[in-house]
Every structure is written in C-alpha cells, then in structure tokens.
Amino acid sequence: MGNAFENKTFVITGGSSGIGRATALMLDRKGATVFTCGRNEEKLSELKKYSKNIFVFKENLSSEKGISEFANKILSFGAEINGFVHSAGVIYTEPFDTFRKHELEEMLEVNVKSGFYLLQKLLPKFPETGGSAVFVSSIDAYFGAVNPPSAGYALSKGALISLTNALASELGTRNIRVNAVVPGLIRTKMTEDFFTDEFSEERKKFLSRVPLGRAGTAEEVAKLILFLLSDDSSYISGNAIFIDGGYHVR
Ligand SMILES: NC(=O)c1ccc[n+]([C@@H]2O[C@H](COP(=O)([O-])OP(=O)(O)OC[C@H]3O[C@@H](n4cnc5c(N)ncnc54)[C@H](OP(=O)(O)O)[C@@H]3O)[C@@H](O)[C@H]2O)c1
Structure with a gap:
C-alpha cells in the first residue's frame, strides 16, 4: 500500500473503541488525517x-x-474527504417475541x-477523482444472531448490505467505491461478555463452527478496511467481504 494514505483524510464513526479505533490508528500511522467520534x-x-x-468528537x-x-464539525475544516468508514454500532439481544421498540x-439509528x-x-x-466508503456489517446479516438472539441487530446489519449494493451502483459513476466488511466474532468491547466464563459453553460451540478455530482481532478487520480504502482495491465495489475465520462456509 506504500504511502497511499499520506495527506489523505478519512472519516470513521466509532473510533473510540474496537474496529473503528484500530482503523483510526492504522490510518494515522500511514500518514492520514482522521476525523472520528x-x-x-x-x-x-x-x-x-x-x-x-x-x-x-x-x-x-x-x-x-x-x-x-x-x-x-468535519465540514468546518474544509478538507477534502477521501474515505468514509461506518463502524459505530450497538447491539441489544432479546428474543423476537419481546423485542423492545426503543432498542x-x-x-437502526446508530x-x-x-x-x-x-x-x-x-x-x-x-x-x-472519487473515494471509498466502507460499512461494517456482520455475519448476523446472513446467519442471524442466534445465541443470544437479536433479530433487530441482524436487521440493521442486513440493511447495511442493501445500502452497500445500492450506493455502489449509484455512486460508481463518480468513482466512489462502496463496500461492506462482514466480521465474524471479533474480540472487542462489544463482545467482551462472550469471552467471560459465563459464556464458555456458547463460545466453544461458536468457535467449533469457525474453521480457523479462533476469534478475530480488531486489527485484522482494520487491515481489510484499509485495503478497501486504498487504491489497491480500485476495481472492487459493491462487495461484502467476510472476515470471519471461514465461519460462512460451514
Ligand atoms: N465485535 C464483533 O464481534 C463484531 C462482529 C461483527 C460486526 N461488528 C460491528 O463492528 C462495529 C464496531 O464494533 P466493535 O466490535 O469495534 O465494538 P465496540 O468496541 O463496542 O465499538 C463500537 C463503537 O461504536 C460507537 N458507538 C456506539 N453507539 C454510538 C452512538 N450512539 N453514537 C456514537 N458512537 C457510538 C462506540 O462509541 P462509545 O463506546 O464511545 O460509545 C464505539 O466506538 C459495530 O458496527 C459492530 O456491530 C462487531
């Protein structure tokens, strides 16, 4: 990737933690300016x-x-923006029968x-000259959040895949590429409970379905995001790329 990011500006939502934070730090190390929240x-x-x-912010x-x-606040800086990463996300788990409206x-909002x-x-x-946008979806968009269940989270992550397809199609003529990354289990604040003893059985069961047999790291996802933001992926648009240790093939 060389100096592909030097003097470029990127906006990342959810930079305070996990995947967004790892992406912000990696971009910074490569000489980019980052706006995050x-x-x-x-x-x-x-x-x-x-x-x-x-x-x-x-x-x-x-x-x-x-x-x-x-x-x-970003626009007040007047800088050109070369890429956008939407990593901010929340999850509430609840059986469908009792799913709470505000959650x-x-x-859907966030x-x-x-x-x-x-x-x-x-x-x-x-x-x-264009740019690149990356939405952070989830394997739950395809396989549902089962244990614990969250039809609402799966719905929100599935919507990002539809949005990716629609925008890749609509913004392509402006040379703006739009892709989604589709993480499996990644060890971050969002999943910290799943790594406690309380969930050891569920974790074992989940990981037994992951060909690589382990959870991923925020840095591994950030590397994929940087690839999608860089010119190395200049002919890739409208994709949803699994980064799940192979979970989706089982
Ligand atoms: N970890 C996984 O296994 C996994 C798997 C698939 C997809 N994902 C997706 O990956 C993305 C990043 O999650 P993560 O794993 O990195 O979890 P994380 O460490 O909990 O990070 C979530 C980020 O979203 C921000 N955020 C949440 N609600 C917000 C709000 N109302 N306004 C502004 N920012 C808000 C958080 O900011 P504050 O903490 O400062 O509020 C934090 O920076 C999410 O979209 C998540 O759904 C994660």
Missing part, C-alpha cells in the same frame, strides 16, 4: 493523545442532532441511519 470521553481523549492528526449518533453536529430504534446520513452530508467533500 464516539460517546466515551475518556476513550476519545486517550485516542487523541496518539496523534495530532486524529480529530475526535464526542457525538451521539443515535440522534439527528448528533449526526448533524458531527458532519458540520430496535436505537440499533447502525444504519447515521451511516446513511453522514455519508450523504460528506459526499460534496469527496474529490472528483
């Missing part, structure tokens, strides 16, 4: 300390206000709509 002030300031080229993407504020709404509206607001800042 999250809700956890402590984690955001910890991230900020790494580099003067990572700009962090405390924003809640579950509301239109938070989305607009984040977009306006479904929050997952996981789907904030990515939709942010990219829409940032699009005028993409250069004429």
